[in-house]
Every structure is written in structure tokens, then in C-alpha cells.
Amino acid sequence: MGNTQSDEEEQLIDSFKEGYKDRNMAKWQGFILSDHTDLLKEKEQRSLEHSAKEKQSLSVVSDFLQRSFAYGHQLAIQLDFIVNGSYEPDIIGVVTGYENELIYVQTDEEIVVVDLSLIRHINILSAAKWFNSDVP
Numbered sequence: 001m002g003n004t005q006s007d008e009e010e011q012l013i014d015s016f017k018e019g020y021k022d023r024n025m026a027k028w029q030g031f032i033l034s035d036h037t038d039l040l041k042e043k044e045q046r047s048l049e050h051s052a053k054e055k056q057s058l059s060v061v062s063d064f065l066q067r068s069f070a071y072g073h074q075l076a077i078q079l080d081f082i083v084n085g086s087y088e089p090d091i092i093g094v095v096t097g098y099e100n101e102l103i104y105v106q107t108d109e110e111i112v113v114v115d116l117s118l119i120r121h122i123n124i125l126s127a128a129k130w131f132n133s134d135v136p
Contacts, residue, residue: 076092080118081118
């Protein structure tokens with residue numbers, strides 16, 4: 001009889017070990033102070049430093065700007081100047097107008113005025129599909 005009881009205890013312990021999944025850092029997340037989260041955010045931002053992209057010619061830049069203005073394509077524009085040792089984040093938006101050497105780019109928050117001579121690199125961003133293409 002003592003033998004069956006020890007078998008049951010072993011089964012309980014074994015099932016506990018197999019069923020328990022450690023949440024690692026998630027269980028300690030509540031103990032992180034706001035100072036720690038600020039440091040983590042700064043570290044993440046430093047790791048995302050913007051590297052230099054290929055310098056494009058004026059004709060390539062003009063072509064991308066014209067396509068954005070005519071067809072409403074969203075652009076990622078890298079400017080050709082460095083602040084605190086790295087390039088500024090890309091300006092993401094759509095060209096809404098131009099005047100002489102000034103380009104007006106509508107971002108999510110505001111309209112940004114960009115000097116044409118400061119543009120280093122432009123990419124056209126691909127639009128996310130918002131519809132199901134399988135539907136007839």
C-alpha cells in the first residue's frame with residue numbers, strides 16, 4: 001500500500017514539472033521602476049541609430065518626388081545632415097506640394113518643409129493590403 005502512495009506522489013510531482021511554464025522576465029516586470037524603463041527605452045533608441053543610405057542623384061530624387069505628388073505614394077526621406085553623430089529619422093509622408101526648391105511633405109502629425117538640396121535618399125514605401133485579394 002505504501003508503494004502505491006509513493007507512485008501517486010511521483011505522478012503529481014512529474015505532472016507539475018511538465019505542466020509548469022516559467023514566464024521568465026514577465027513575472028518580474030512589475031518590479032521595474034520608471035527609471036529602469038526610461039533607461040531601457042534610451043538603450044533601444046540608441047540601437048536603432050540611423051545609418052547612412054546611398055546618396056541618390058537629383059534626377060532619381062526628383063522622379064520619386066514627382067511620383068509621390070502625382071499618385072500619392074508614401075515616401076521615406078533621409079536628409080543629408082548628421083545630428084549627435086547619426087542621421088535623423090526618416091521623414092515618412094506624401095508630397096503635397098512644392099515651391100522652387102522647397103518640398104511640402106504631409107506626415108501623420110504635420111506638414112514638413114524640406115529643402116530639395118538636403119535630400120540624401122528616398123524610398124517609396126509599399127502600401128499594406130487592406131483588402132482580401134481572394135474575394136471575386
